[in-house]
Structures are given as structure tokens and as C-alpha cells.
Amino acid sequence: xxxxxVIGIEIHCELKTKTKMFSGSPTSFNEPANTCVNExxxxxxxxxxxxxxxxxxxxxxxxxxxxxxxxxxLKFDRKNYYYSDLPKGFQxxxxxxxxxxxxxxxxxxDGNTKRIGINRIHLEEDTAKQFHIxxxxxxxxxxxxxxxxxxxxxxxxxxxSEASAYVETLRQxxxxxxxxxxxxxxxxxxxxxxxxLNKPNEPYGTKVEIKNLNSISNVARAIDYEIKRQSEILDKxxxxxxxxxxxxxxxxxxxEMRRKEGGxxxxxxxxxxxxxxxxxxxxxKEIVNSLPELPSERKKRYKNDYGLNDNEIxxxxxxxxxxxxxxxxxxxxxxxxxxxxxLITDVLAWLSKNNVEIKNSELKPKELVRMIELIExxxxxxxxxxxxxxxxxxxxxxxxxxxxxxxxKQVSDEGMLLEVINKVLxxxxxxxxxxxxxKDRAVKFLMGQVMKKTRGQAxxxxxxxxxxxxxxxxxxx
Amino acid sequence: xxxxxxxxxxxxxxxxxxxVTLVEPKENLNKGKLSGEPxxxxxxxxxxxxxxxxxxxxxxxxxxIFDATVVEKIKAEGGVIIGKASMDELAxxxxxLAAYTGPVLNPWDYKRMSGGSSGGSAAAVxxxxxxxxIGSDTxxxxxxxxxxxxxxGVKPTYGRISRYGVVAYAxxxxxxxxxxxxxxxxxxxLEVLAGRDDKDMTSSxxxxxxxxxxxxxxxxxxxxxxxxxxIDSLDNxxxxxxxxxxxxxxxxxxxxxxxxxxxxxxxxxxxPVYFIIANCEATSNHSNLDGLRFGVSExxxxxxxxxxxxxxxxxxxxxxxxxxxxxxxxxxxNQEKVFKKAQRIRRLIVEEVKKCLEEYDxxxxxxxxxxxxxxxxxxxxxxxxxxxxxxxxxxxxxFTGYPSMTVPMGFxxxxxIGVNITCKAFDEENMFNIGLAIEESTxxxxxxxxxx
Numbered sequence: 001x002x003x004x005x006v007i008g009i010e011i012h013c014e015l016k017t018k019t020k021m022f023s024g025s026p027t028s029f030n031e032p033a034n035t036c037v038n039e040x041x042x043x044x045x046x047x048x049x050x051x052x053x054x055x056x057x058x059x060x061x062x063x064x065x066x067x068x069x070x071x072x073x074l075k076f077d078r079k080n081y082y083y084s085d086l087p088k089g090f091q092x093x094x095x096x097x098x099x100x101x102x103x104x105x106x107x108x109x110d111g112n113t114k115r116i117g118i119n120r121i122h123l124e125e126d127t128a129k130q131f132h133i134x135x136x137x138x139x140x141x142x143x144x145x146x147x148x149x150x151x152x153x154x155x156x157x158x159x160x161s162e163a164s165a166y167v168e169t170l171r172q173x174x175x176x177x178x179x180x181x182x183x184x185x186x187x188x189x190x191x192x193x194x195x196x197l198n199k200p201n202e203p204y205g206t207k208v209e210i211k212n213l214n215s216i217s218n219v220a221r222a223i224d225y226e227i228k229r230q231s232e233i234l235d236k237x238x239x240x241x242x243x244x245x246x247x248x249x250x251x252x253x254x255x256e257m258r259r260k261e262g263g264x265x266x267x268x269x270x271x272x273x274x275x276x277x278x279x280x281x282x283x284x285k286e287i288v289n290s291l292p293e294l295p296s297e298r299k300k301r302y303k304n305d306y307g308l309n310d311n312e313i314x315x316x317x318x319x320x321x322x323x324x325x326x327x328x329x330x331x332x333x334x335x336x337x338x339x340x341x342x343l344i345t346d347v348l349a350w351l352s353k354n355n356v357e358i359k360n361s362e363l364k365p366k367e368l369v370r371m372i373e374l375i376e377x378x379x380x381x382x383x384x385x386x387x388x389x390x391x392x393x394x395x396x397x398x399x400x401x402x403x404x405x406x407x408x409k410q411v412s413d414e415g416m417l418l419e420v421i422n423k424v425l426x427x428x429x430x431x432x433x434x435x436x437x438x439k440d441r442a443v444k445f446l447m448g449q450v451m452k453k454t455r456g457q458a459x460x461x462x463x464x465x466x467x468x469x470x471x472x473x474x475x476x477x
Numbered sequence: 478x479x480x481x482x483x484x485x486x487x488x489x490x491x492x493x494x495x496x497v498t499l500v501e502p503k504e505n506l507n508k509g510k511l512s513g514e515p516x517x518x519x520x521x522x523x524x525x526x527x528x529x530x531x532x533x534x535x536x537x538x539x540x541x542i543f544d545a546t547v548v549e550k551i552k553a554e555g556g557v558i559i560g561k562a563s564m565d566e567l568a569x570x571x572x573x574l575a576a577y578t579g580p581v582l583n584p585w586d587y588k589r590m591s592g593g594s595s596g597g598s599a600a601a602v603x604x605x606x607x608x609x610x611i612g613s614d615t616x617x618x619x620x621x622x623x624x625x626x627x628x629x630g631v632k633p634t635y636g637r638i639s640r641y642g643v644v645a646y647a648x649x650x651x652x653x654x655x656x657x658x659x660x661x662x663x664x665x666x667l668e669v670l671a672g673r674d675d676k677d678m679t680s681s682x683x684x685x686x687x688x689x690x691x692x693x694x695x696x697x698x699x700x701x702x703x704x705x706x707x708i709d710s711l712d713n714x715x716x717x718x719x720x721x722x723x724x725x726x727x728x729x730x731x732x733x734x735x736x737x738x739x740x741x742x743x744x745x746x747x748x749p750v751y752f753i754i755a756n757c758e759a760t761s762n763h764s765n766l767d768g769l770r771f772g773v774s775e776x777x778x779x780x781x782x783x784x785x786x787x788x789x790x791x792x793x794x795x796x797x798x799x800x801x802x803x804x805x806x807x808x809x810x811n812q813e814k815v816f817k818k819a820q821r822i823r824r825l826i827v828e829e830v831k832k833c834l835e836e837y838d839x840x841x842x843x844x845x846x847x848x849x850x851x852x853x854x855x856x857x858x859x860x861x862x863x864x865x866x867x868x869x870x871x872x873x874x875x876f877t878g879y880p881s882m883t884v885p886m887g888f889x890x891x892x893x894i895g896v897n898i899t900c901k902a903f904d905e906e907n908m909f910n911i912g913l914a915i916e917e918s919t920x921x922x923x924x925x926x927x928x929x
Contacts, residue, residue, distance in 0.1 A: 039541070039542055039543050042770050042771070043765035043770070044523075044541060044542070044543070044765075044770075044771060045521075045523065045529070045531065045536070045539070045541075045644040045645070045765065045766070046521075046522075046523045046541075046545060046640075046641065046642040046643050046644045046645060047641070047642070048640065048641050048676060048677050048678065049678070050675065050676060050678055051678070078761055080761050080764065080807070082764060082767065082781075082784055084767075084769055084780035084781070084783075084784070087765060087770060088764060088765050089761070089763075089764020089765050089767065090761055090764055135778075135779075137779065137780050139769075265808055265809045267761070267804070267807035267808060267809065267812070268809075269757070269761070269807060269812070269816065272647075272648035272649035272758060273648050273677075273678065273679065274678055275678055275679055
């Protein structure tokens with residue numbers, strides 16, 4: 001039978017800040033274990049938290065991007081529990097007064113737009129990382145205290161594809177506004193899914209939580225599997241058990257980790273060491289107003305102003321650096337489609353072949369645009385562009401310099417071309433015979449000879465036209 | 478340095494069991510308000526590379542990697558740390574009987590207690606080892622032992638002195654305090670310790686005055702409120718007589734003395750409200766003591782067992798009892814009627830005291846009913862007004878955060894007893910001035926217990 005599926009998603013996202021949420025030690029990625037820690041991160045007695053303003057700023061940006069109401073009275077609470085990855089024995093979070101509440105995001109699924117409510121976004125700190133090796137536990141405290149936002153959706157989704165579209169939209173947006181690296185595989189964005197099934201017009205069913213999904217495709221796979229699993233249980237007239245599960249990649253199933261029996265009591269209470277902070281309205285406004293263009297807006301603009309297609313736009317939404325490069329190029333030219341085409345195919349290919357990141361490439365956008373113009377003006381051929389000029393400008397050289405140095409300018413002077421063509425025809429009488437016998441291939445061969453003599457500089461279409469004319473003259477003689 | 482080595486020798490020969498760790502003095506080339514001055518710290522003040530136990534077994538082997546802000550300030554002003562002093566375990570207690578190194582004896586009478594929780598610091602000053610010692614005050618942990626030891630004990634306004642590096646007990650009530658043997662030294666010490674610290678978000682940006690230069694014992698026209706509920710709860714005639722003598726002398730100096738009564742039922746809640754808030758915050762604050770990253774670690778099959786074993790063996794039974802009470806108060810189903818209720822009553826009390834101090838310059842009362850109790854004391858009736866109000870009224874200074882100090886008032890059986898004053902927030906200048914007037918009235922200053 002058919003069930004209604006109710007899905008809510010909680011996302012933890014590491015904020016891109018220089019220092020930790022409540023201490024001055026540096027945030028880290030892939031640093032040697034326990035090198036980015038100080039006495040506060042390790043919760044040595046007598047240490048006290050101080051709030052990282054940059055983390056608050058990035059949190060506000062996230063709230064603004066998803067249309068949340070921002071609470072300008074910043075408060076923090078303690079979530080108390082003992083665990084070896086939690087140095088203080090409590091996590092500082094925002095249980096009672098989240099930074100933002102009641103927002104939404106629009107997602108697109110199969111061409112339709114759906115609005116998903118965002119219940120809250122709050123600031124908190126990350127835990128340490130544990131490694132269990134044989135019967136030993138190793139703890140790396142570098143991650144302890146890293147600023148996080150938790151984004152809690154309303155239970156507004158009803159399928160794997162909606163859920164993955166939601167996560168992808170969040171990911172793109174957070175990436176675009178620059179608040180996080182949002183690398184799911186590396187754990188800077190982590191996703192927990194709550195899912196329940198019920199018969200139409202009946203109350204919500206029993207909730208199951210799937211924890212730590214590490215890719216967008218796994219979000220969809222885990223949900224699809226879970227819908228199937230729960231449907232089968234309900235079909236048999238049995239009850240779904242409230243539990244926390246994980247997704248197993250190899251079997252593509254979800255596996256129970258623990259059952260939920262009477263929730264854990266975290267004994268939340270306001271942290272007495274952090275006095276409530278009144279954020280100035282001007283500061284908040286300034287942050288909201290300086291929010292960069294969101295991917296949804298950019299998508300519209302690329303479609304309407306530049307006429308790019310969905311595939312091209314999706315490349316830019318997934319690769320902000322490339323999109324920024326595209327924007328730079330568009331300052332110097334107006335041929336959006338061909339600029340985009342060069343970027344998405346040739347420039348990306350060059351970068352990956354040479355193992356260079358866009359951020360570190362020496363390409364001057366103006367030079368790429370100039371090259372494309374010269375190709376369109378037929379000053380150089382597109383093959384010359386791809387094979388010779390691109391490599392130079394990717395290394396920071398100037399288009400015109402390369403063309404001059406390598407003598408790439410096309411010869412479009414008819415007199416000069418005719419001289420070369422006739423010389424070639426004199427040397428290749430057999431070709432004339434072949435052509436007269438209807439072998440069109442001969443033109444191609446002759447063209448090659450012309451190119452050889454002009455070191456590739458002959459304007460190909462003009463040369464082609466002249467060869468055919470000269471052949472006709474000689475046959476008709 | 479001579480003064481410092483002399484103090485160090487005295488500390489070595491301490492007969493009160495006040496010193497936990499002796500610190501070999503290092504010459505301090507900084508010139509300042511404490512130049513050449515030996516200092517003793519309560520053992521919950523973090524000292525870089527120097528053992529800091531908070532008198533708890535679980536921290537027996539703990540050497541901090543950083544100095545508390547107050548330690549930095551003392552060093553910057555030329556002070557030299559010569560020792561760490563005993564305290565009630567994790568500052569939880571008022572007797573100094575709960576240190577894992579044993580009780581601290583009162584220098585005036587070894588059969589009596591020093592009071593706590595800053596008992597070691599108080600005894601060190603009272604027995605003449607040092608003129609300055611740092612303590613901490615969450616209920617009355619500086620002001621009560623100061624009373625029992627015949628010295629000056631100061632707890633300034635919440636936020637006046639940074640708490641960074643002071644092992645936390647109950648963050649909303651914790652204050653750094655200190656002991657001296659006269660009011661002038663007390664006013665000077667605040668100049669050294671006070672000031673904004675970016676590492677403590679609750680520390681104040683308010684300017685630090687030159688309290689010692691502003692000292693003025695003229696109390697003409699000052700309005701002093703006598704804390705009537707406390708007076709009514711006292712049953713020691715000697716204490717009452719000493720107090721009334723003092724009031725008469727202040728009156729002679731021109732002070733206006735009036736009695737003020739608060740709702741007695743509200744005053745009877747002082748101790749239980751304190752006990753709940755303090756233990757609830759403490760159980761959370763001390764969750765970091767788990768034997769995993771520092772401190773004494775007991776064996777276990779996994780990290781969870783290590784934590785359980787370390788905490789079970791590392792804390793005294795009184796502490797474990799307090800953790801259970803605190804944890805009970807924070808549980809979701811209890812929080813509303815225990816922890817939050819206590820916080821609401823705290824606010825009511827604060828409002829009452831605030832109203833009173835809008836009209837008066839200070840609130841005054843004896844620091845306790847009696848001199849320091851015997852180590853083998855009699856059982857006290859914990860539900861009597863004498864206990865609930867007379868012995869616990871100074872916690873008002875922690876509820877409100879207002880500045881409060883204890884100054885010697887007189888003697889009984891050769892042992893001292895003090896008087897307490899509490900003033901408006903950040904009105905330390907006025908507090909020291911009234912304190913000086915009291916000191917001049919009693920003539921009790923620079924007292925040193927005769928140590929045999």
C-alpha cells in the first residue's frame with residue numbers, strides 16, 4: 001500500500017573561520033593531531049569561553065541566505081553529557097535561543113519548485129575526533145571547538161530526490177556565500193535524516209534517524225531504502241522501531257546502531273560564563289546587505305542575461321571559482337556562450353591536466369576573451385587557439401604576444417595565397433588529375449600542402465575557396 | 478628578596494597545614510605595587526608549571542600550562558609567589574575540613590578551624606607568613622575565614638577581577654577575593670588585580686580607580702543599614718556587644734545608622750538557594766575532571782570506564798554528594814522546580830538588596846554568630862535561623878555580585894571575629910572607606926596570631 005513519507009533533515013556545517021568558536025586557537029584541516037589546541041580546547045580547569053565574532057558573522061550570513069528571522073540577543077547554553085570526545089563534559093550550543101528561526105529555501109525537483117521550511121539555525125562547537133585502533137582509543141583534539149552551525153529543516157520533504165535536492169541547494173548556497181567548505185566526504189558538512197511513514201490522513205509514524213550521511217547521493221539512497229524497509233514492515237502490520245541507523249555503502253542498506261528508549265537528558269541550562277550579547281542592528285544589517293549573490297539568483301541571471309543552458313549553469317553552481325572566472329571574463333566580452341564553452345571544456349581540461357586550481361592559475365581573463373575574439377575574427381584558427389595560445393595564456397602570457405612570437409596570424413592576402421597555391425599545383429599535377437576524376441579528397445591534400453608552405457598561417461576557408469577556383473581554371477584549360 | 482626568603486622560611490615551618498605546595502621563590506625584576514612582596518595563592522589559581530590541585534585528589538598531579546590572569550597581574554606588579562594554599566576540595570565547603578591534605582588549623586587556636594573554603598590563604602596571612610594571599614569566594618569563602626582568622630577579606634564586584642585560570646566552582650557566583658592584614662593593603666591589592674580581561678567575558682570594562690590613594694575614613698553623613706534579620710538570629714551576646722560598640726563608634730564619627738529588615742522567609746532561603754545554584758553549576762563545571770587529558774587517571778577497559786573510575790576515586794564523598802544533588806536539580810523533569818526556582822528566588826533577593834542599597838551606603842552585620850568553631854564541633858541545627866541567616870547571610874554578596882568585605886571586629890576566648898559590609902556594585906571606593914572607618918574604630922589592624 002502507499003504511505004505518506006515525512007522527512008526532516010539536520011545538517012551540521014563547519015564554519016570557515018581562522019580560529020575556534022570559543023578559543024583563539026587555529027581551526028585546522030589535516031594538521032598533525034593535537035597541534036591546533038590550547039588550554040581552552042582541552043578544557044583545562046579555570047579556562048573560559050569567548051565568542052568568535054567571525055563565526056557569529058558567518059552564522060548570520062547563513063540565516064540571511066535562508067530567510068530566517070535573526071535573534072539579535074545572542075545567548076548560549078550548555079548541553080551536558082560525558083563522552084571522551086567532549087573535553088568540557090558539555091557542549092556549548094544554542095538550545096533555547098537559536099541565532100535564526102523560521103526560514104525557508106526553495107528547491108527544484110523534476111522541474112517543479114518546492115518550498116522547504118527551515119526551523120532553526122544555531123551556533124555550536126564541534127567535538128574532538130576519535131580513532132579506535134584495536135582496543136585503544138586515540139583522540140585528536142584539533143577539531144574540538146571548531147565553529148559549527150546546525151541547520152534544522154521542517155519535516156517538509158517526502159522523497160529521496162527532494163531530500164537530496166534540499167541538501168544540494170543548501171550545500172551550493174553555503175559554498176556560494178563563503179561560510180563553509182561544505183565538503184561532505186571530509187566531514188565539514190554532515191547530514192542526519194529523520195524519516196517516518198504513515199497512512200494518508202493518519203498521524204505521523206514512528207521516527208527513525210539515519211546518521212552521518214557523507215554524500216548527497218547517499219542521502220537519496222538511504223532514504224529510498226528506508227522507505228522500502230518501513231513500507232514492508234507496515235505492510236505486514238508490524239511496527240517500526242524508533243532507532244538510530246547508519247547507511248552502509250557496500251550493501252546500500254541502513255543498519256541499526258542503537259534504539260531510542262526515552263530520550264537522553266542533556267540537562268540544558270544557560271552558560272553562566274557567556275553573558276547575553278546584544279548584536280547591534282547596524283552590524284546585522286550590514287552583514288545581511290553585503291550577502292553575495294545566491295546561487296538561485298545567479299541561475300536566473302545566467303539563463304536570462306547570458307542564455308546559458310541548464311547543464312552549463314549547473315557546472316557554475318557546483319564550482320564557484322569557475323563562476324567567478326566566468327564573471328571576470330564577461331567584464332571584457334559579450335560572447336557569453338563561447339566564453340562559457342571555452343571555460344567549461346578547454347580551460348577546465350587544461351587545469352586538471354596540469355593539476356592547477358582555478359584560484360592559483362595565472363590566467364588573465366582579458367586574454368582569454370581576446371583569444372576568443374581573434375578566433376571569431378578569423379585572425380587565428382580555433383585549432384591554433386586550443387593547441388598553442390591557450391597553453392600560453394594559462395601561464396599568464398598575453399594573447400597578442402603569443403600570436404606574434406609564434407607567427408600565428410592567418411594569411412588572408414589573396415595575392416600571396418594564390419602565389420603559394422599555384423606553386424603547390426605546379427608541384428602536384430597528379431592532384432589535378434584526381435580532382436578532375438571526381439576525387440574531392442585531392443582538395444584536402446592540396447590544402448595540407450598549402451598549410452605546410454605557410455606554416456599553418458593560411459586562412460583556411462579562403463585558401464580552400466582559392467584552391468577550388470584554381471583547380472577549375474587548370475582543368476578547363 | 479630578603480623579605481621573600483624570610484616568608485618562604487616561615488611557610489616551610491607552617492604549623493596550620495595551610496600550605497599545599499611550596500614554590501621556590503624566583504626573583505621578579507618587575508617594579509610595581511607589589512615589588513618584593515611574597516604572595517600565597519589558593520590552590521585553585523592556575524600557575525604555569527606549578528602544581529595546582531584545588532585540594533582534590535583528582536588533580537594531585539596537575540601542572541597547568543598557563544598562568545591565571547591574576548597571577549600574570551601579580552607578577553607584572555613585582556609580586557613573588559612562594560606557595561599554594563590549602564582549601565576545601567574544589568572550593569566546596571566553608572570549613573577547610575574537606576581538603577584531601579587534611580584540615581587547616583586556625584592560627585589563633587589550633588583546636589579550631591580556619592574556616593573555608595580559602596582557609597589556607599587566610600591562615601597564611603593571619604600567622605604572618607605573608608601580607609597578601611589570594612582566595613576565591615563563591616558563598617563567603619574569603620569573608621568567613623577572614624572573620625575567623627582576624628584579617629581583612631575582600632570580595633569585590635562580580636566582573637571586577639578576571640576569573641580566567643581560577644578552577645571554577647559555580648560560575649555565576651565565583652569571585653576572586655583576597656586577604657590582607659589592613660584596609661590600606663586591601664585597597665592597594667584591588668588596584669593590582671582588577672581590570673578588564675578579554676579572556677573572561679564577564680569581566681568589566683569599568684575603569685580601575687586608585688583606591689589606595691582615594692582612601693578616606695570620613696563617614697560623616699554616610700547611611701549605614703544594620704542587617705536586622707541577622708541581628709535577630711544571633712544568640713552570642715559577646716558578638717552583639719562588639720557589634721553595638723562598633724555601631725556606636727561609627728555613630729560618633731557622624732555615620733547615620735538605621736536598621737533594615739528584609740522578609741525573613743526570603744532570608745531563610747539564602748542557604749538552600751545558594752546550595753542548589755552552586756551545586757547545579759558545579760556538577761557541569763567539574764565534568765572536565767575525567768582523568769583523560771590531565772589529572773589522576775585510573776585504569777579502565779575503555780574511555781568510559783577510565784572516566785568512571787577516575788571520578789569515583791578522585792573525589793571526596795562530600796563532593797560526590799554535591800554532584801548528585803546538582804545533577805538532580807538540572808534534570809529536565811526537576812529543573813523548573815529546583816534550579817530555575819532557585820534562580821528566581823535569587824533574583825527576588827537581589828531586587829530587595831538593590832532597593833536597600835539605593836538608600837544606604839552599605840549593609841552591615843557580624844560575619845557570623847561565633848568565633849571559629851572547634852575542629853570537633855558540635856552538631857549544628859541546619860534549619861535554625863542562626864544557621865540559615867546568621868551564618869549564611871554573606872552569600873548575598875555572591876547573589877548580587879556586589880562588593881563585600883570582612884574586617885576584624887573583636888575577640889572572644891582569644892579568637893577573632895569579623896564584621897561584614899556590602900556596598901553597591903563597583904562602589905569599592907566607598908567600601909574601603911567605610912572599612913577604614915571600622916578599622917580605626919576598633920583599632921584592630923595588622924593582627925598576627927602568635928604561632929609557637
